[in-house]
Structure formats: C-alpha cells, structure tokens
C-alpha cells in the first residue's frame with residue numbers, strides 16, 4: 599500500500615493543527631515500510647517543517663497537486679519529466695502563481711470588498727484568518743503555484759466570482775478555509791503520476807493507493823485511489839464523491855478519524 603493524505607483537517611486537527619493522535623500509528627506504518635505521502639494545499643516551505651515534525655522522509659505533493667517534491671533517495675532513478683532542485687526531484691504540473699495574482703487583481707473592482715488574497719495580505723492578517731503562528735503564516739504565504747482567496751462576500755456572489763475565475767482560465771478549488779486559485783492541476787492527477795512512477799521503479803511490488811481527505815479539494819484524489827477514506831470535518835460536510843465502492847467515512851474528526859480508519863484497515867486481523 600501507499601497512503602496519500604491531506605493535512606489540514608485530516609492528518610492535522612482543523613483548529614489546532616495538532617497531530618498527536620497519529621504519532622504512534624505513523625511509527626507503525628514506518629516500521630511496516632508503508633509510505634505516507636502528504637497531498638496538501640500547503641506550500642513547500644510549510645512542508646519542509648511539517649514533515650520534519652512528523653518524521654516523514656517520503657515525497658510530498660504541494661499546493662493542491664501543483665507540484666511533487668521527491669527526495670532523491672526515494673527512487674533508484676531520476677523520474678522522466680522532473681528537474682533536480684536542492685536534494686529533490688521536482689515534478690511540476692502548474693504555471694507559476696504570479697499569473698493568478700494578476701487575474702485576481704483584475705477582479706478587484708467587480709468584487710470590491712468581497713475578497714482578500716494572500717499576496718496582498720500582511721503576515722499578521724494571514725495569521726489571524728488561519729490561526730497559524732506568524733512564523734507559520736509566513737511559510738504559508740510563500741506560494742509558488744496557487745493563490746488562496748479569503749471570500750468575505752455572500753454565496754451568490756461567490757458563485758459569480760468562481761465563474762469569472764474559470765473564464766480567465768483558472769481552476770478554483772475549495773479548501774477548508776480558502777478558495778485556491780491556480781491553473782489546471784489537482785491532487786488526483788499528482789497521486790496517479792506518483793503511483794505510476796513508483797510502479798515503474800519497483801515493478802516487483804504490487805501497490806494500491808489509500809487516500810484520506812476531509813474537503814472538496816480532496817475529491818479528485820479520493821476518486822482515483824484504490825480506497826477512499828473521507829475524514830469527518832467539524833466545519834464542513836464530507837466531500838461528495840461519484841464513486842460508491844471502496845469508500846469509508848471516519849466516525850471521528852481529523853487525526854483521530856485518521857488513526858481510527860488506518861488502524862481498522864491495516865492493523866486489525
């Protein structure tokens with residue numbers, strides 16, 4: 599098995615960002631040699647710190663599938679289509695963020711006072727709306743591919759806004775708190791690419807994928823995984839899936855639900 603997991607609201611608590619409930623099960627997975635691959639809206643800078651805290655040495659997927667960072671020790675060979683960047687092989691799926699910041703600026707007049715976005719917000723403001731420390735908010739602000747938008751207006755206007763973004767060529771994805779604006783990339787496409795590469799480099803191993811997520815931006819990876827695990831959220835309804843087979847929904851929120859499901863699937867005989 600390979601586990602692909604969302605972070606906020608899934609492996610980390612939605613409000614406190616704590617991962618205490620998964621520490622011991624992550625140890626067990628490591629002993630069993632089952633890779634845990636973060637697949638998140640977060641940035642490279644955030645991931646460098648978080649994977650250190652989680653003691654993960656696996657590849658990770660950043661900014662909603664926009665790019666995959668693969669530590670060069672993870673595969674015997676450099677995957678085709680990647681570039682080498684400070685100890686990682688980097689696979690990119692999306693154009694750079696500057697373009698989307700420009701698009702958002704053009705919508706400022708039509709939707710005035712209805713939204714704010716990270717590159718125009720202070721670190722203090724990002725810390726306020728996320729609940730992250732100012733240090734962590736600074737890491738969240740270092741976007742490479744997509745721009746998080748904090749919507750302040752009503753739902754009807756948000757629908758028009760999303761429409762305008764799509765007209766401009768963006769693929770807006772709803773996270774736990776923010777609307778993420780980037781080009782066409784998603785967590786499912788990144789999962790599929792990495793799983794194929796794993797299969798290519800380890801033809802002797804039979805690998806299936808388990809995906810865990812709590813939000814709308816997790817739908818694409820939950821649809822393509824061998825097994826989809828929906829983690830219950832204290833703030834939003836479970837992501838709606840088209841598939842009905844091999845779908846599990848946790849009873850508990852966030853990391854407690856994560857440990858509950860992985861324990862039941864992989865460690866209960």
Ligand code: 2M8
Pocket residue numbers: 606639640641644728730738746772773774775776777813
């Ligand atoms: C943003 O991502 C979450 C993911 O669901 C959201 O949209 O609510 C990103 O800015 C990420 O970088 C940041 O760490 C997180 C903090 O809540 O918010």
Ligand code: MG
Pocket residue numbers: 604605606607608774811812813
């Ligand atoms: Mg989430």
Ligand code: MG
Pocket residue numbers: 604605606637638639640773774813815
């Ligand atoms: Mg996320």
